[in-house]
Amino acid sequence: MDLEKLRGGQGQALYRRGKTLIPGGTQLLSKRPEMFLPDYWPAYFRKAQGITVEDLDGNRFRDMGYHGIGACVLGYAHPAVDAAVKAAIDCGVASTLNAWEEVALAERLVALHPWADMVRYAKGGGEMLAIAIRIARAAAGRDLVAMCGYHGWHDWYLAANLRDDADALKDHLLPGLDPLGVPSGLRGTVLPFGYNRLDELRALAAEHGARLAAIVIEPVRSEMPAPGFLEEVRAIADRLGAVLIFDEVTAGFRMNVGGVHMTLGVTPDLAIFAKALGNGYPVAALIGRRAVMEVAQETFISSTAWTERTGFAAALATLDILEKENVPAHLNAMGERVRTAWQAAADAAGVPIRIRGLPPLSTFAFEGDDPRLLKTCFVQLMLEADFLATQAFYATAAHTGRDVDDYAAALYAAFRRIAEARDGPGLSSLPRGPLAHAGFARLA
Numbered sequence: 088m089d090l091e092k093l094r095g096g097q098g099q100a101l102y103r104r105g106k107t108l109i110p111g112g113t114q115l116l117s118k119r120p121e122m123f124l125p126d127y128w129p130a131y132f133r134k135a136q137g138i139t140v141e142d143l144d145g146n147r148f149r150d151m152g153y154h155g156i157g158a159c160v161l162g163y164a165h166p167a168v169d170a171a172v173k174a175a176i177d178c179g180v181a182s183t184l185n186a187w188e189e190v191a192l193a194e195r196l197v198a199l200h201p202w203a204d205m206v207r208y209a210k211g212g213g214e215m216l217a218i219a220i221r222i223a224r225a226a227a228g229r230d231l232v233a234m235c236g237y238h239g240w241h242d243w244y245l246a247a248n249l250r251d252d253a254d255a256l257k258d259h260l261l262p263g264l265d266p267l268g269v270p271s272g273l274r275g276t277v278l279p280f281g282y283n284r285l286d287e288l289r290a291l292a293a294e295h296g297a298r299l300a301a302i303v304i305e306p307v308r309s310e311m312p313a314p315g316f317l318e319e320v321r322a323i324a325d326r327l328g329a330v331l332i333f334d335e336v337t338a339g340f341r342m343n344v345g346g347v348h349m350t351l352g353v354t355p356d357l358a359i360f361a362k363a364l365g366n367g368y369p370v371a372a373l374i375g376r377r378a379v380m381e382v383a384q385e386t387f388i389s390s391t392a393w394t395e396r397t398g399f400a401a402a403l404a405t406l407d408i409l410e411k412e413n414v415p416a417h418l419n420a421m422g423e424r425v426r427t428a429w430q431a432a433a434d435a436a437g438v439p440i441r442i443r444g445l446p447p448l449s450t451f452a453f454e455g456d457d458p459r460l461l462k463t464c465f466v467q468l469m470l471e472a473d474f475l476a477t478q479a480f481y482a483t484a485a486h487t488g489r490d491v492d493d494y495a496a497a498l499y500a501a502f503r504r505i506a507e508a509r510d511g512p513g514l515s516s517l518p519r520g521p522l523a524h525a526g527f528a529r530l531a
């Protein structure tokens with residue numbers, strides 16, 4: 088791909104216009120072109136199918152990166168999911184009555200998770216988390232939440248940064264998130280602890296235990312739980328009478344057909360799914376134990392868009408395919424192959440990297456001095472080779488061994504070019520434009 092064509096293409100032109108109309112440019116930070124390759128990233132898609140994404144100028148790329156930021160576990164525009172959605176559309180997506188599929192989906196989700204009895208829905212992961220927190224606070228009759236990891240954009244979560252020492256979220260999501268607009272009255276209501284840091288959770292429990300409504304955690308993300316960690320989190324929640332919430336928004340439906348906690352053998356009181364559940368169609372689900380979920384009858388949680396039909400239809404079809412085709416086994420196999428390719432390419436070029444995450448949600452970090460510069464070089468070189476890529480690989484059912492082989496060949500070349508630049512004219516000779524952003528920042 089001639090990158091100058093992308094710079095002068097319709098995607099970048101539209102994005103410049105988009106930024107004047109949409110503050111921050113996009114609705115999801117992780118889809119901002121600046122997070123990949125400022126001034127060059129194709130920005131918008133006309134069509135996406137399988138792992139192929141076509142931009143507004145008809146340029147085609149294979150997606151070996153975040154793949155819809157984890158939303159499309161079966162690949163883009165999966166024919167069976169789309170057929171189910173089209174059939175639902177033909178019957179009407181909304182009426183004064185409810186979509187029958189919401190009960191069918193609830194039956195499926197509780198059958199997959201025998202510890203759970205009841206289900207509520209929303210459209211996005213973050214709002215589903217906010218609902219879970221409301222239910223947990225109502226059920227426990229307490230306010231405080233201990234949390235670890237990323238859980239969305241809502242006030243309850245960003246309140247963690249309403250502290251004098253600020254930046255509590257820097258190890259959980261992003262550094263420098265200003266809790267601007269979050270009511271100062273929420274100060275002290277959210278208490279972060281580190282993953283695998285039982286000492287930190289125990290200290291919170293000792294100081295605030297009697298006021299703790301919930302403990303919220305991704306059961307696993309970039310590192311595996313230390314032996315006994317999740318079991319002890321469960322035990323602490325039980326001892327304190329706090330609701331244990333597992334956020335499965337990204338981890339769910341990758342290691343098995345259901346929550347990753349089923350693989351890890353620890354059950355929560357509430358668990359949240361989104362992303363993969365609808366293969367790109369918006370649907371989020373909260374599953375939970377009856378005693379906690381019933382409280383949703385007493386606290387007002389209600390929205391028109393949560394009743395819309397296509398998300399339920401997409402989720403039912405997605406579950407069918409995940410099960411019938413044993414998709415999690417394929418995701419793991421693809422993830423392992425990509426990890427092997429990353430390590431081999433990095434070793435061959437002498438560019439140190441560190442690989443993390445579950446195989447279907449693999450990431451790597453450059454270990455050099457200037458990770459942003461290295462990331463920019465990598466994304467640019469892979470884009471030149473017609474891949475949408477970054478320091479992550481989210482596997483889908485649509486990725487084949489052939490895709491991984493082609494990607495591996497491009498990886499070798501990219502790492503070699505990085506090493507040559509580093510050892511020759513310097514890494515900063517490689518980027519054609521500004522450096523990729525590393526996190527949340529105001530756009531110029």
Ligand SMILES: Cc1ncc(COP(=O)(O)O)c(C=O)c1O
Nearest residue numbers: 211212213237238239334336337
């Ligand atoms: C673990 C986790 N929780 C919550 C969210 C927020 O979900 P959404 O972007 O659907 O609001 C995300 C999104 O990446 C996530 O990874």
